[in-house]
Amino acid sequence: MPQIPAVRPLARLLGRVALHGAWISVALAAAVLAGVCIGETAIPLSTVWQTLANKLLGAAYPLDRIDQGIVWNYRLTRAIVAACCGAGLAVSGVILQSLLRNALADPYLLGISAGASTGAVLVTVAGLGAGAVSLSLGAFGGALAAFLLVALLARASGGGIGPRAAGQIVLAGIAGSQLFNALTAFIITRSASAEQARGIMFWLLGNLSGARWDNVGLAVPVALGVTLLCLWHARALDAFTFGTDSATALGVPVRRVQTLLIGCASLATAVMVSIVGSIGFVGLVVPHAARFIVGVRHVRLVPAAALMGAMFLIAADVISRIAVKGQVLPIGVVTALVGAPVFALILVRRKPAR
């Protein structure tokens, strides 16, 4: 009995998924192309097309080798990594804001950014691993260590389940972040030269210039994975609207969903931070902007946040490259300069619930 009437809604759902998937892909591709074309030296769209045809379809358009190299090895990888980071951070922000029911939650809440900076500083300044460990790996390790510490602290303080759980996780995150920021400051003041400190500072604010194809190979599956996982749990995330008790009563295995989604969001964030540094504001602002446009239902919110995050970071990267002649701004500066006023606007426009 339940199977037959379910067929038509299922077919309709698949049709909708295909339709929205198609236009989202087109929009993303267009944004990436724009990111490749625009720069201090503009590259015509035809060159980009021809490079793609040469590389992907084995065509043999005669192109300047330098142009082709810039498009394929620098601009394209940079735009794709920017899109993935934007999408991954935005979706992670959606997850944390929904599960913790805190409008100010962002992917760095659980100490990931602070931990990554400590890891990076340990590798570059204190010389941990004697050159065998890259800055990215150090940052990733630090991010994971911080996240695990915060998760353990949250658990020990009763942050698993119940009405106070979300608050405990937030507090544990603040404690963890403070600790790792202090560690970073300690290491820098003990042993870093001014030059090293400046380099670290620059890296921490986000830097896409190192994005290459191996980063793409990591960033794409991670961003896609966290987005699809979150989409799969869209209804469960909706069920948290009235809190964890209500989600439990609606049949959601709360602890399992929280552990899985917060764990994956943190892992994805740690990967992104290790590739590009901690780019702020995307994970905080984009989910709010997406809610403003498509509403709070996660089945729409998750893809919207992913798409907007991707486009926002591609745009921020373009701005960071062309805003100051002859100099690349850290992308975190651009996201914060755009993000902070937008966020202020949202705060002012957002009517309180009571």
Place this chain on the structure above:
Amino acid sequence: MRLSAENLAWSARGVPIVREVSLQVGAGETLGLIGPNGSGKSTLLRLLSGVLRPEAGEVWLGDTPLARMSRRHVAQLLAVVEQQAETAERITVQDAVELGRTPWLSALRPWSAEDDAAVAEALAEVEMSGFAGRDWATLSGGERQRVHIARALAQRPRILLLDEPTNHLDIHHQLSILRLVADLPVTTVLALHDLNQAMGCDRLGVMHHGRLVALGRPDQVLTTALLRDVFGVRATFLTDPADGERIIRFHAVS
């Protein structure tokens, strides 16, 4: 569906909140839980719903222990209306009631006409049909309470647990919600404060210091002695000349 509990116990930071509570609610029966503030009514309801795991004892839905069922299966059988569940999200009444369909939906069982019907019916039952598009933030306390009840009804449960469902409601909606709950063909347990309203239940359970101190028909349970010992009030019983029903008048013990 029958709901039963055996020797339930739960404590918070070493302070026992519910101790040794056993009860059985028959299929279709309405059981009212009464008791002073802090007597353990809400905690007992949370134990019965499985939101809290009992430290000792067991809850049974029909012939199956609740602890052995998946959360989803429990939610298909049992719905809960909490006290004061709030949100800061910008959701509409329709969104809130649609949440009730969560346990019935999955990736392979998407939203269908049946779900639309369940939501529309639930809204109609609490007299909120015209409010479907309204923002949650614009609702009054009583309207929010009715939306919560509609969400629970949209779950199409066989057991319904309500924690003071008449809180915040005006008298018209208090009576209509109580009548709705009493008329539903589902097993119902509801915590109540108004003892005169509690008289309308099939049976009453009285909570005092975490224990179930009385369980039975309202006229058997609500005696002068019990009202004095549990609630600390002196009660006199009057008879409504219109229909011969008893009502209770309360006086402070001086």
